[in-house]
Amino acid sequence: MPQKPAGTLYRGKVGMWSWVLHRITGVAIFFFLLVHVLDTALVRLDAAAYNGVIGTYKTTIIGLGELGLVAAILFHALNGVRIILIDFWRKGAKLQNVMFWIVVAIAAILFAGFAPVHLMHVFSEK
């Protein structure tokens, strides 16, 4: 019978999962940014073309995707602050676990403030 590897301070705990999430959200935001710079560049060329492309951002499907994007940014940005505090604050490493849950809590609160407003915009006429 294969045995479970012995636990470590890191593996399978908050430290690992926060890293996984930070990495996934970082990659997701990066690829969005590539597209976003390109679509915004249209503003320099052709007003109608820009309005057309930005129109897809207003559809229901993409509108829901924006919720995911904002959630990813909220987590990545706040967890980035946690990483900075771990590196530079004397108590950072010791408190990394609590700080992770503070990050999740602040992200959840900001998201709860954003999501209803954004959904109202997405589902509004015009």
Added chain:
Amino acid sequence: MSVVIEQPKSPRSRKAANWEKYGWMYMRASGAILLILIFGHLYVNLFVGQGIKGIDFAFVAGKWANPFWKVWDGLMLWLALIHGTNGMRTIANDYAERPMVRKVLNYTLWIVCAALIILGTLVITTFDPCIDPNASTYLPGVCAVK
């Protein structure tokens, strides 16, 4: 083990700058500034007013009539693209084991980064709301009918 990556905390050597250390510092410094720039960007563009539904050519032209937002967006462009590209480089170095694959990925990342920074910077600095021949339909009262 194929490729050795410098340790961020390796001692200063006389031979070469420790680029890995500067990258490490850049990720943290740019991250802190990006937090403000991106949260402000999302607040103004997605939260207040009509949010996503309010964004169109006229919205952008209105923002960029003010140099404040040009500087804001330009800073965001440079900092985020270099931050994201450097982060992707870290990830590519973690997973791509063959030196050739790694090299190709790294070159691709930085070429794309440079291209988008140049494009974006040109768009912001040379933006002219009335350049489109039909601009008067989008910005009545701002652009003359051509």
